[in-house]
Amino acid sequence: MAALHELPSQMRAVYLREYNKPYELVTVDVPNIRENELLVEVHAAGFCHSDLQVIHGQFGTKLPIIPSHEPAGVIVQIGSKCSGPWKVGDRVGVLNFKNACAKCVGCSLSQKRYRNLDPRFCDNRETAGFQHDGAFAQYLAADPATTVLLPSSLSFEQAAPLMCAGATVWGALEKATSGLEPGATVAIVGIGGLGHLGVQFAKALGFTTIALDSRQAGRDLATEVPGGLGPDLVLDSTASDAAEKVLAFTKGEGVAAAVVCTDSIVANTWTLRLLRVGGVMVPLGLPPDRWQFDADVLVFRELVIRGSYVSSAESTRRMMEAVGRSGVRSHITTVELDDVPGIVDMYQEKNFRGRLVVKMRD
Structure with missing residues (x-):
């Protein structure tokens, strides 16, 4: 196995030992990678809403576990049977699903559909940060099939949120806007960690963009983006005339596509009515209750509601x-590793905006 330098035998990491308890700082062994894996020295790792769900036990995670599924870092070791043109020293980001079995029904169907083995749909895949150790550690075992190179202009701290939040909303946008004419109007509903990236992605792809949020903090965040990537219209989704303003902005048509970055059933139901004939909506939230959509508007406007998982590795490379x-950037707050036990409180503060990223290296 090729290695950047002599590796330590142990590393600092974070453990979740009990549901609904604070994270703990621990020292554990550095992972021994398999022949088909990469060892990544993690420089930054994001905290995502899904990490909070893991803490609450919503995924039935076997504990203890090293959390986080948004890593960015440097390849320091390459397994002897790794596929791809990987080099020690490559700057990379790693998606959370890995090591497809190539034998199950999910693998078979993904190969037929995508002409490639896609670990997202493997029945026996590993999911870093959910069911297997993740990125809140100094080293992480990665699957080359779900590892992507980073642009040289992108810092590790900026790259980390793209490996889940960015990949999720980018994949949804690709599905929602497939075949749309240049300049078509796209709505991003819910401007938080996903939504503020969604606004920038939509602009970077050349679409007219509307940002909608019920919170002033969300609407403010929509405008705090790099030059040229801000939305064309920002609206309070709870205002009585919000839908009317959307129709006026689109000359009575309605929006061509919408990506909804909230699990609010009310917001999703309302968004469906903003779509033009043949419009597409992609809901990304996972509400505890079942979806409820208006059958009349769905049928008579021939609307499409599309499911979307996190992006594939191929789609993430396009992202x-x-x-x-384009210079898309996240609104991030960085946290030192020693301060990780308090990260949940930071995330749940009422006025918190954007993404939390842990610096795993000085």
Whole structure:
């Protein structure tokens, strides 16, 4: 196995030992990678809403576990049977799903659909930060099939949120806007960690963009983006005339596509009515109750509601190319490793905006 330097035998990491309890700082063994894996020295790792769900036991995670599924870092070791043109020293981001079995029904169907083995749909895949150790550690075992190179202009702290939040909303946008005419109007509903990236991605792809949020903090965040990537219209989604203003802005048509970055059933139901004939909506939230959509508007306008998982590695590479071209950036708050036990309280503060990223290296 190729290695950047002599590796330590142990590393600092974070453990979740009990549901609904604070994270703990621990010292554990550095992972021994398999022949088909990469060892990544983690420089930054994001805290995502899904990490909070893991803490609450919503995924039935076997504990203890090293949390986080948004890593960015440097390849320091390459397994002897790794596929791809990987080099020690490459700057990379790693998606959370890995090591497809190539034998199950999910693998078979993904190969037929995508002409490639896609670990997202493997029945036996590993999911870093959910069911297997993740990125709140100094080293992480990665699958080359779900590892992507980072643009040279992108810092590790900026790259980390793109490996889940960015990949999720980018994949949804690709599905929602497939085949749309240049300049078509796209709505991003819910401007938080996903939504403020969604606004930038939509602009980077050349679409007219509307940002909608019920919170002033969300609407403010929509405008605090790099030059040229801000929305064309920002609206309070709870205002009595919000839908009327959307229709006026689109000359009575309605929006061509919408990506909804909230699990509010009310917001999703309302958003469906903003779509033009043949419009597409992609809901990304996972509400505890079942979806409820208006059958009349769905049928008579021939609308499409599309499911979307996190992006594939191929789609994530397209995202990174767009980020490198356009300068998409996350609104991040960085946290030192020693301060991770208090990260949940930071995330749940009423006025918190954007993404939390842990610096795993000085």
